[in-house]
Amino acid sequence: MDTAAQIQLISELVQALLAEQPAHFLVQIRIKPTNNVKVFIDGDQGVTIEDCIRLNRKLYAQLEEKGLYPEGDFSLEVSSPGVGEPLLLQRQYVKNAGRLLEVKTSEGAVLTGILQSADDKGIVLAVSSGKGKKAVTQEHHILFENIKEASVQIQF
Numbered sequence: 001m002d003t004a005a006q007i008q009l010i011s012e013l014v015q016a017l018l019a020e021q022p023a024h025f026l027v028q029i030r031i032k033p034t035n036n037v038k039v040f041i042d043g044d045q046g047v048t049i050e051d052c053i054r055l056n057r058k059l060y061a062q063l064e065e066k067g068l069y070p071e072g073d074f075s076l077e078v079s080s081p082g083v084g085e086p087l088l089l090q091r092q093y094v095k096n097a098g099r100l101l102e103v104k105t106s107e108g109a110v111l112t113g114i115l116q117s118a119d120d121k122g123i124v125l126a127v128s129s130g131k132g133k134k135a136v137t138q139e140h141h142i143l144f145e146n147i148k149e150a151s152v153q154i155q156f
Helices: 003-018 049-066 090-095
Strands: 024-031 036-043 075-079 100-105 110-118 122-129 136-143 147-152
Touching: 003 024, 003 036, 003 049, 036 049, 036 090, 049 075, 090 110, 100 122, 110 136, 122 147
Parallel strands: 036 075
Antiparallel strands: 024 036, 100 110, 100 147, 110 122, 122 136
16 A cells, blocks of 8 residues: 555544544644654644544554554654644644744745734734834735745744
């Protein structure tokens, strides 16, 4: 079975398991050539370590039962996407409203600002320039199709 078919099967298993918790959703699945399966989940109010452990145990048992990897020759990691991981789904944008975001557009522009909102079509990003009394904030409406990459930035 090729990697794309494996990802499809694992995706279906994860979706079925996450149906029990509708606030959680699948973000991405990656499979390395060494059969290291990485499943990234997120939640509208976040994901706990316990959520990841619970899903890992159930999914691991199902993968063994299906015999997807001969003689159990695989490893499984379930986690939430890390801070450096790009946002991939509209639900992730909604969850991160109010946070600092760096957006790289398909036109090559890089915008950093506060994510004001997200809907089915795109996002509204408030970008400030200047300091003090000369500070100006502009709202940028960016369609998802024009976002090459976006990631949450940490503020200190």
